[in-house]
Amino acid sequence: xxxxxxxxxxxxxxxxxxxxxxxxxxxxxxxxxxxxxxxxxxxxxxxxxxxxxxxxxxxxxxxxxxxxxxxxxxxxxxxxxxxxxxxxxxxxxxxxxxxxxxxxxxxxxxxxxxxxxxxxxxxxxxxxxxxxxxxxxxxxxxxxxxxxxxxxxxxxxxxxxxxxxxxxxxxxxxxxxxxxxxxxxxxxxxxxxxxxxxxxxxxxxxxxxxxxxxxxxxxxxxxxxxxxxxxxxxxxxxxxxxxxxxxxxxxxxxxxxxxxxxxxxxxxxxxxxxxxxxxxxxxxxxxxxxxxxxxxxxxxxxxxxxxxxxxxxx
Numbered sequence: 038x039x040x041x042x043x044x045x046x047x048x049x050x051x052x053x054x055x056x057x058x059x060x061x062x063x064x065x066x067x068x069x070x071x072x073x074x075x076x077x078x079x080x081x082x083x084x085x086x087x088x089x090x091x092x093x094x095x096x097x098x099x100x101x102x103x104x105x106x107x108x109x110x111x112x113x114x115x116x117x118x119x120x121x122x123x124x125x126x127x128x129x130x131x132x133x134x135x136x137x138x139x140x141x142x143x144x145x146x147x148x149x150x151x152x153x154x155x156x157x158x159x160x161x162x163x164x165x166x167x168x169x170x171x172x173x174x175x176x177x178x179x180x181x182x183x184x185x186x187x188x189x190x191x192x193x194x195x196x197x198x199x200x201x202x203x204x205x206x207x208x209x210x211x212x213x214x215x216x217x218x219x220x221x222x223x224x225x226x227x228x229x230x231x232x233x234x235x236x237x238x239x240x241x242x243x244x245x246x247x248x249x250x251x252x253x254x255x256x257x258x259x260x261x262x263x264x265x266x267x268x269x270x271x272x273x274x275x276x277x278x279x280x281x282x283x284x285x286x287x288x289x290x291x292x293x294x295x296x297x298x299x300x301x302x303x304x305x306x307x308x309x310x311x312x313x314x315x316x317x318x319x320x321x322x323x324x325x326x327x328x329x330x331x332x333x334x335x336x337x338x339x340x341x342x343x344x345x346x347x348x349x350x351x
Contacts, residue, residue: 051076051083051104051149059089059142059151062121069142071151073102081107081116086154089142101138101155105148116246117148123217123245124152129194130215134184135242136228157241159226161267165275174237175284178225179291181240182260186295189214190253201250208299209252216256219246221263257295258304261350264288265342266308269335276334280342289349298351305343312339 051057051073061067069089076085083104088097103120105113121140128137142151160178164171192198192215203212228239265285268275289296313331 049147050106050110051085051102051147053085057144057147057149059144059149062140062143071100071102071142071144071149072097076102078108081105081113087151089151099154100141101152103150103152105150112148114148117145117150119218119247120150123219123248124150126194126197126215126248127217127242127245129197130188130192131185131242134181134188135225135240137245138241138243152243155241156229156231157226158229158235159223161223162226163235164267165272170235174227176287176291177237178222178240179264179288182222182225183291183295185242186253186257186260189216189256198250201248203250204255206252206255206300206303208303209254209297212251214251214253214256215248216251216253216259217245217248219244220256220259222260222267223263252297252300253295254297254300255304257292258297258300261285261288261292261296262301262304262308262342262346265346269312269338276338279338280345282341282345285345285349296350298346301346301350302343305339305346309339 049055053073053075056070056072058068059071061069072088072090074086074088076083083106085102087100087102089100090097105117105120107113121143124137124140128139131137136155138153138155140150140152143149158166160171160175163174190213198215201215204216205212224244225240225242227235227237228241229235265280267284268278268281270276313335
């Protein structure tokens with residue numbers, strides 16, 4: 038059996054087969070060893086499954102590990118802090134609606150957050166591997182997320198919410214609803230059994246990231262536009278096809294009470310800036326290919342989505 042390597046250098050990026058010391062978020066000073074099983078580099082973080090050694094004699098507990106180091110190797114300490122605050126607020130706010138994987142351990146020097154492990158399939162993954170199942174479940178999922186929007190609109194955790202920054206907007210109602218930077222359809226999914234069978238009643242939501250106060254219409258716009266962007270990127274044939282307008286027609290009546298045309302336009306402009314001007318890549322060549330794909334397909338995709346929203350949402 039290969040021996041696990043213990044890593045202590047602050048600059049280290051987490052690696053499979055290495056062990057790291059992490060602290061219990063509820064009982065500071067209680068340290069455990071975290072072993073990374075696999076690591077995937079995303080644009081803004083390194084993520085993957087891991088194992089926590091609860092005691093030397095006990096079985097290890099599987100967890101999900103996230104390190105806030107981006108694709109270019111830069112540390113993101115603010116993201117690390119927002120991740121913790123967002124997870125804590127979402128867990129309390131949505132406890133009776135969706136499952137929010139609990140944050141259990143951390144390592145501030147290495148920017149590691151450790152979450153409860155849930156075997157799940159995200160909605161965008163389901164769309165690609167089983168579009169029939171996706172079509173069956175997308176409307177019930179959207180209805181469940183309406184309950185999430187209701188909970189955002191009237192948060193009851195005064196002590197946690199009062200300290201959040203409030204963003205002034207020119208659309209929607211007052212900036213009293215809890216919003217999350219990462220609230221979107223790709224950050225939801227179904228839990229699965231050990232045999233890989235999805236559990237439609239067990240909807241999981243994650244990666245909420247930074248919480249703040251804003252009109253609930255902003256949260257609804259994030260959700261609706263993210264549904265319109267489900268075909269973005271890959272596979273290439275879906276990306277070239279553009280947004281699924283028939284899908285938007287199906288979910289529009291469900292989300293209609295929360296939608297505001299100006300909030301939708303603001304979210305589309307935000308997504309356009311993020312997706313056509315800011316590129317994360319491990320090198321100049323990767324960034325160049327991303328830019329080429331966006332120039333050829335992405336801008337047309339966004340124009341089609343914007344025109345549909347202008348016609349259908351006031």
